[in-house]
Structures are given as structure tokens and as C-alpha cells.
Amino acid sequence: MTGRELVAALHGGRRVYGTCITAPSPRWPGVAKGLGLDFVFIDTEHVAQDRERVAWMCGAFRGLGIAPVVRIPEPDPYQACMVFDAGAEGVIAPYVETAAQVRALAGAAKLRPLKGKRLADRLSAVGGASLPREEERGARRPRPHSEALEPELESYLAERNAGSALIVNIESTPAIAALDEILAVPGLDAVLIGPHDLTCSLGIPEQYRHPRFDEAVRTIVRKARAAGVGAGIHYWLGTDQEISWAKDGLNLLIHSTDSVLFAGALRADLATVKAALEGSAAGGTPDESRL
Numbered sequence: 001m002t003g004r005e006l007v008a009a010l011h012g013g014r015r016v017y018g019t020c021i022t023a024p025s026p027r028w029p030g031v032a033k034g035l036g037l038d039f040v041f042i043d044t045e046h047v048a049q050d051r052e053r054v055a056w057m058c059g060a061f062r063g064l065g066i067a068p069v070v071r072i073p074e075p076d077p078y079q080a081c082m083v084f085d086a087g088a089e090g091v092i093a094p095y096v097e098t099a100a101q102v103r104a105l106a107g108a109a110k111l112r113p114l115k116g117k118r119l120a121d122r123l124s125a126v127g128g129a130s131l132p133r134e135e136e137r138g139a140r141r142p143r144p145h146s147e148a149l150e151p152e153l154e155s156y157l158a159e160r161n162a163g164s165a166l167i168v169n170i171e172s173t174p175a176i177a178a179l180d181e182i183l184a185v186p187g188l189d190a191v192l193i194g195p196h197d198l199t200c201s202l203g204i205p206e207q208y209r210h211p212r213f214d215e216a217v218r219t220i221v222r223k224a225r226a227a228g229v230g231a232g233i234h235y236w237l238g239t240d241q242e243i244s245w246a247k248d249g250l251n252l253l254i255h256s257t258d259s260v261l262f263a264g265a266l267r268a269d270l271a272t273v274k275a276a277l278e279g280s281a282a283g284g285t286p287d288e289s290r291l
Helices: 003-012 028-033 051-063 077-085 099-110 116-125 132-140 151-160 173-177 179-183 195-201 211-226 239-247 258-278
Strands: 016-020 039-043 067-071 090-093 165-170 190-193 230-235 252-257
Touching: 003 016, 003 067, 003 165, 003 230, 016 258, 028 051, 039 051, 051 067, 051 077, 067 165, 077 090, 077 099, 090 099, 099 116, 099 165, 099 179, 165 179, 173 179, 173 211, 179 190, 179 211, 190 211, 190 252, 195 211, 195 230, 211 230, 211 239, 230 239, 239 252, 252 258
Parallel strands: 016 039, 016 252, 039 067, 067 090, 090 165, 165 190, 190 230, 230 252
Antiparallel strands: none
């Protein structure tokens, strides 16, 4: 799947499937190629990945027709530009709670490489507000004031960024309260639920079967799909819930993480072998990721 195909699927309601890849092994992209994945989720918020490694991973997966989607450490448009330059076909911004944050990120995803005063003017023209960093950098590098882009530039930017997906994490009660405004921002392609942080914000930490958590997930999905924006979740705690939410409109499915899947499969196999050879099963439960 290409970035263009990912963007079209998110808005069109077609389901896309991925998983979180943390291992930078050169064997991993080849393994992933045969698994039926549309995209891979590369996390730099909770996983230590340097810039060179992220670029290598993006290039490898992209070359195999699996769209790399990278989560940046904070909702910063400059970091978003950095991972797009590294070859990402989608960016996930964590813990977004305001439409202003989304507008700034949309500038990075959909108007790259505009920067400074010209970008600030363009964002203002579509109802956005520039970030202090944008204004500060623009002041140091003055550009002619122009809210309207030249037709040739407008066409160039649209074509250049057509495959750059913008996804923001919705993982708090303030984000849910501001969801209508967030979903109305032009350039937003999908919202992604962060289960662990959301349960904490709801006051029910790690209670993923709690009715309040389920209601919050379904509210986010319903509103996103009604707005023509993709709705997703990164989940590792039960395919029954993923299936149920997907039947209600969830169309961006990030199933588990390579380390969690490895641990679960190996633990199960070892338990089977030990039970057969030693007459007892291995204990313990998987070390569930909180990504």
C-alpha cells in the first residue's frame, strides 16, 4: 500500500491493517511482506529509535509496498517534517487535544516544504493559527505576505503531499471534548485511539473491558467516520473487541506489537513443550505493551 492509497482508504472507510514494529532487524521487512499488512507502525514516542534507523526502516518497508507510519515524540510540525523527509508515508502525533495543534501539523503534512511566514499566512487563511515557533522562525526569515498561494505552487504542494497521511492520537477526555473541532480541521486523515492513556484519563487505568472505555471508543469512531475521517486504535488485548469496533466503523487497525506477539507465541510453545516433557505448564502472562 502506498501513502496515497492509505489516505484514500482512511477517508473512504476501507479497512487497513497494520502492526507495531519495534525491531530494526534487516530480516523483519521480508517477514512482514508476507503477512498481509497494509502498513507498519513505527513508534518513536515510547521506543528508542534514532533518526538514521527510522529512515532505514521507512525505506525498507516502503520498498516492499508496506506504508511506513511513524509516531513522533510530541505533536511538533518540525518533527513531522523530519520523518516525512525520512520516507514515512504517514505521521502519528501523540496526545493531541486541540484543533490548533492539528492545524499546525496539517501544515507540515499537506503544505511541506512551506515554512515561516508564508506557512503561517496560509494556515491563517484556512482558519488556523500558527504556533509560536512558526512565528518566531518566520520573524527571523521574512517572506512576502501572501495568504493565497500561486496556482503553480498550490498544484505542486497538493501533488507532492498527496501521499502524506496525518493521523493524531486521541487519548484523553479533553481530546474527546474537542473532537468535533479537531475533526473539522482540513488535512486530517485519521484519529488513532491510545488505549492505555485514554483509560487513565477516564479514571479507569488499564480497564480495557470497562463500559466507559468501550463507550469512549465507539463515540470517537462514530464521530470520526461521520466526518469522513479515518478512525483507528492500537490494540493488543483481544481480537473480539477489535472486530466489534471495526463492525461499528473502525477502519485503521493496528494489531499488537512484534515484541508482544513474539512473547505470547514463544510462551505458548514453551508451555506446550514443557507440559509434554516435564508434566507441568509454564506460568506467567504476556508482558503486555502499553504503546
